[in-house]
Amino acid sequence: MASSFVHRTCSLCEAHCGVSVEVEAGRVRSVRGDPDDPFSRGYICPKAHGLLALQDDPDRLRRPLRRGPRGFEEIGWEEAFELAARRLREIREAHGPEALGAYAGNPNAHDIGSILYLPALLRGLGTRRRFSASSVDQLPKMLACAAMFGGGLSVPIPDIDRTDHLLVLGANPLASNGSLMTAPDFPGRLRRLRERGGKLVVVDPRRSETARIADEHHFLRPGTDAMLLFAMVQVLFEEGLVRLGRLEALVHGTELLQTLAKDFPPEAVAIATGIDAATIRHLARELAAAPSAAVYGRIGTCTQEFGTLASWLVDVLNTLTGNLDRPGGAMFPRPATGRAGDEAVGSGRIPHARWRSNVRGLPEAFGELPVAALAEEIDSAG
Ligand code: SF4
Secondary structure (H helix, E strand, O other): OOOEEEEEEOOOOOOOOEEEEEEEOOEEEEEEEOOOOOOOOOOOOHHHHOHHHHHHOOOOOOOOEEEEOOEEEEOOHHHHHHHHHHHHHHHHHHHOHHHOOEEEOHHHHHOHHHHHHHHHHHHHHOOOOEEEHHHHOOHHHHHHHHHHHOOOOOOOEEOOOOOOEEEEEOOOHHHHOOOOOOOOOHHHHHHHHHHOOOEEEEEOOOOOHHHHHOOEEEOOOOOOHHHHHHHHHHHHHHOOOOOOHHHHHHOOOHHHHHHHHOOOOHHHHHHHHOOOHHHHHHHHHHHHHOOOOEEEEOHHHHOOOOHHHHHHHHHHHHHHOOOEOOOOOEEOOOOOOOOOOOOOOOOOOOOEEEEEOOOOOOEEEOOEOOHHHHHHHHHOOO
8 A cells, every 4th residue: 555644743852843744554654853844944853863762652651540559550531631630620629619629831832722721721720730841841931931022932032044143041952952952953054154264152950862962061050040140240230331222212121230230240259150360351242242142041931049130130141132022032932823912911910929828928920830840739639
């Protein structure tokens, strides 16, 4: 029987690379990168090469399982839905909605079914004990963006295909293909950045894959990104390198920012960050001098004590150098539908600390509690 090809996107991460799936007699024969995909242009990473093995894996869960006295037993879908709905209802009626908890893993963010129906299910459960991978990932960035731009999903990302200078902190896009800066074939995009005379600078405590191919890699003590970034802000003010340009009318509080930054000259943070003062000045000057530049911080700048501050400072630097929302700088992606970050736009309120976890009183953000509190919330009564 002749095989045919269907075109889909890989659902294993946010990059959504195009895949060409060869099907014969109802079975998948091969999965390859789709050269006609306008975004990924045939690129797929090693994970997608494993899609066929995943599809045919004998251990893949294909039917609902219920744990019984003899271990897991297969049950039908109707029975599984009835059982789940009945038990959730019974628990809610006996103990209230807060006796229920929900955890949504990362793949929900790139699955159309989950995007459509998970919010409805959570509303139906009525619980505020919601958790997801976001709180060990990008939630601090979303908070910073809600405070700065009015919406947690209004996250500027580098215009990688046009920038002249890319400063990356706490990110490894060569392995992740971008994550928030979704960019399939990051190696190819980076090669083209170099070919047009651009520069890649990486600040990371680890010699990551991206750091290994960067023009410069500076080791930073973990958790000190905010100090480094504040020192770069201080250099921009001290050396008259602030160029707000057309952003001038949109920016408030630069005098206050300048005052705050005075406490963080490069010499004051050099020992703590592990980066000497001359290098910090060099980082700030090069960023300011580049025809276009973008600062990009990811999970390493988020999941730390000063993650929200560091995330905010990334876009403070993009703003002070005039690189926010301009070609070659850090730009706001356009969503396929709707408007990014609606939740804070107009209300002026940042969705944060409206309720707290039971055990440690940790604040929610964007409707979810930190997943670090999940185990103790399960173990505790009430
Ligand atoms: S980067 Fe890899 S895992 Fe992510 S969508 Fe592309 S092929 Fe799939």
